[in-house]
Amino acid sequence: MPRIDKAAISRSASRSAAIAARATGDLTVRAIGLAVAANRGLRLSRRRDTALLPASSISGRALVLIIAIMAFLASLTAGTVQLVSSASTNWRSAIAREVTIQVRPQVGRDTDADVKQAAAITRASAGVDAVDVYSKAQSTQLLEPWLGQDFELTEIPIPRIIAVKVSGHPDFGTLRKTLDQIPGVSLDDHRIWTARLSTMANAMILVGLVILGLVLTASGLAVAFATRGAMAGTREIIDVLHLVGGTDRFIANQFQRHFLRLGLKGGGIGGLAAIAVFVAAGLASRQWVATPGGDQVDALFGTFSLGLGGYGAVVVIAGVVALITTVVSRLTVFRNLRGLE
Amino acid sequence: MEIDRVLRFENVGLRYGMGPEILRDLSFVIQPHSFQFLTGPSGAGKTTLLRLILMTLKPTRGLINLFGQEVARLDKDEMTGLRRRIGVVFQDFRLLDHLTTYENVALPLRVQGKDEASYRSEVIELLRWVGLGERMHVPPTVLSGGEKQRAAIARAVMVQPDLLLADEPTGNVDPPLARRLLRLFTELHRQGTSIVLATHDFDLMDQFDARRFVLADGYLEIFS
Ligand SMILES: Nc1ncnc2c1ncn2[C@@H]1O[C@H](COP(=O)(O)OP(=O)(O)OP(=O)(O)O)[C@@H](O)[C@H]1O
Ligand SMILES: [Mg+2]
Numbered sequence A: 001m002p003r004i005d006k007a008a009i010s011r012s013a014s015r016s017a018a019i020a021a022r023a024t025g026d027l028t029v030r031a032i033g034l035a036v037a038a039n040r041g042l043r044l045s046r047r048r049d050t051a052l053l054p055a056s057s058i059s060g061r062a063l064v065l066i067i068a069i070m071a072f073l074a075s076l077t078a079g080t081v082q083l084v085s086s087a088s089t090n091w092r093s094a095i096a097r098e099v100t101i102q103v104r105p106q107v108g109r110d111t112d113a114d115v116k117q118a119a120a121i122t123r124a125s126a127g128v129d130a131v132d133v134y135s136k137a138q139s140t141q142l143l144e145p146w147l148g149q150d151f152e153l154t155e156i157p158i159p160r161i162i163a164v165k166v167s168g169h170p171d172f173g174t175l176r177k178t179l180d181q182i183p184g185v186s187l188d189d190h191r192i193w194t195a196r197l198s199t200m201a202n203a204m205i206l207v208g209l210v211i212l213g214l215v216l217t218a219s220g221l222a223v224a225f226a227t228r229g230a231m232a233g234t235r236e237i238i239d240v241l242h243l244v245g246g247t248d249r250f251i252a253n254q255f256q257r258h259f260l261r262l263g264l265k266g267g268g269i270g271g272l273a274a275i276a277v278f279v280a281a282g283l284a285s286r287q288w289v290a291t292p293g294g295d296q297v298d299a300l301f302g303t304f305s306l307g308l309g310g311y312g313a314v315v316v317i318a319g320v321v322a323l324i325t326t327v328v329s330r331l332t333v334f335r336n337l338r339g340l341e
Numbered sequence B: 001m002e003i004d005r006v007l008r009f010e011n012v013g014l015r016y017g018m019g020p021e022i023l024r025d026l027s028f029v030i031q032p033h034s035f036q037f038l039t040g041p042s043g044a045g046k047t048t049l050l051r052l053i054l055m056t057l058k059p060t061r062g063l064i065n066l067f068g069q070e071v072a073r074l075d076k077d078e079m080t081g082l083r084r085r086i087g088v089v090f091q092d093f094r095l096l097d098h099l100t101t102y103e104n105v106a107l108p109l110r111v112q113g114k115d116e117a118s119y120r121s122e123v124i125e126l127l128r129w130v131g132l133g134e135r136m137h138v139p140p141t142v143l144s145g146g147e148k149q150r151a152a153i154a155r156a157v158m159v160q161p162d163l164l165l166a167d168e169p170t171g172n173v174d175p176p177l178a179r180r181l182l183r184l185f186t187e188l189h190r191q192g193t194s195i196v197l198a199t200h201d202f203d204l205m206d207q208f209d210a211r212r213f214v215l216a217d218g219y220l221e222i223f224s
Helices: A006-021 A024-034 A060-096 A111-124 A136-147 A172-180 A191-233 A235-243 A248-288 A292-301 A307-339 B046-053 B076-083 B101-110 B116-129 B145-157 B175-190 B202-206
Strands: A098-103 A128-133 A160-166 A185-188 B007-015 B021-030 B035-039 B061-066 B086-089 B163-167 B194-198 B211-216 B219-223
Touching: A060 A098, A060 A191, A060 A248, A060 A307, A098 A111, A111 A128, A111 A160, A111 A172, A136 A160, A172 A185, A191 A235, A191 A248, A191 A307, A235 A248, A235 B076, A248 A307, A248 B076, B007 B046, B021 B046, B021 B219, B035 B046, B035 B175, B035 B202, B046 B061, B046 B163, B046 B194, B086 B145, B101 B116, B101 B145, B116 B145, B145 B163, B145 B175, B163 B175, B175 B194, B175 B202
Parallel strands: B035 B194, B035 B211, B086 B163, B163 B194
Antiparallel strands: A098 A160, A098 A185, A128 A160, B007 B021, B007 B061, B211 B219
16 A cells, blocks of 8 residues: 555545535536636646656757757858859859960061961950950960079060950850961860869769758758657657547647757757858958968859858758758657557 | 447457457447446456557457447547547556646646646646645656546546546545545546446445446456
8 A cells, every 4th residue: 555645635635525515516517627717816827838748858969969060061061062153153254254365486477476466356356355465574474383483484485375355255266267367376265174164063063962962861860860769768658648639740749849949959050150160261261362372262262252142051951950850850750659559 | 419329349359469368258338427347356457458448459359339439440540539538547647757747637638739728727626626736736756646646537537538447546545535536436427427447445336336347257247
């Protein structure tokens, strides 16, 4: 026989007497719910309902950490993809706005005259905005980084460069044909470079998207495992909820409440961390710009600033991670509940 | 709504796994507005029979018809729908330790999505009536065995079920309190609920004139 709480019993006994003193049956009737008004005056202070699944049953901190890491990686990837794709658009349009004409010195010809003629022809053709003829000294200077300052260049026939700024869609075919009539002159519209850069940029973007998919899948799996663990730990509670008339949907909603919160938390932390990394990288790159290395970084990634679209992508990814968390946990709960019985 | 039959068992048998048949060939009917004690020695299968009625066990053979529906043909949501018409006092209470006593008693209404304001006063009144008015904000872990039992009973009767299954609902309380709790069941019965009350306590059964279902050796005998 279990211990009996004497105080409670005597209390209930005296109460029992009091109740018996009043109309017995009628009071019981009220007790089981037909009467409503009697106790309206006495209200519980309005407080939020305790969650039906205790937060401690779901290893929340570990899961938030996992989700945060996944969201961070996913956001980083998405941001990088965005960076590469906008940088490559910039390269391509910058390159497309410029063509180069090369004049190789030919034995027995006046190179300066050839350069002048080529420049004149180019200037006259449609779509050309500006023609910048590099002097011999300038052309030589272009080679300096490779050959060094002390190299005696005057004896070597150095090709002369004419930089041409174009706009719209100039007719390179005709121009090239005309220029070809001058020996040693060739037109380079960087088509090969543009194509290669595009291919490379597209490959990087594709790889980025694949990584993004993998990271999102991995976070979905992590959430599925966490949900299963949480369900195993709350089996007793789930049973009781079923027995007192809770539907699968109701129970799934209880889990969802938890996992949505964890997902938002993890996604938020990961997304913010990724944004912080991009902001830091942007600031750092601004400091490098003055250095020669900075020029290269600048050429590759633009200013390394993510832009609104990039930050938008990070926010969307963090949101997607939270959404995946919620949906996956809900589906997992439904699947497991169906497996019960 | 008037139901012609709350429950019918037809040649129901049950064994756990490969074990012996615990219940053999049970056939009986429970009418609306009826009261029956279920008794028999420990291990006779009283809890097992109640679990069959609550659909948490499937019979090995035979048919169970609950509220006019063949249980074998119900899907999960339909079962849940029927369970909402059944109140259960479990032998081991099955209260949730992370909720307060008040929240435990209100649970059947809460899972139905009812607004707390709509049932608060009824829950409080019921808690007072079973003598838990002062204990409603503590978790069941700090309740005595008898207090837990009363909380479990309060949860079962809260929804005014059509059928009430009570498994040893007075096993942990002294005779005066047992009588008082029995009165809760008889009152509920008076309002139209069918009651199945499993108990060993012959004194308790003598307090109220009702059919007695006696389980022994897997068979059921009914004494009216
Ligand atoms: N889950 C189970 N698996 C296997 N055997 C079980 C299971 N539950 C109960 N039994 C067996 O079934 C028989 C009937 O058990 P049951 O709990 O229905 O008895 P009872 O009449 O409720 O007993 P008590 O009066 O002690 O509560 C017992 O022999 C028990 O060992
Ligand atoms: Mg039992």
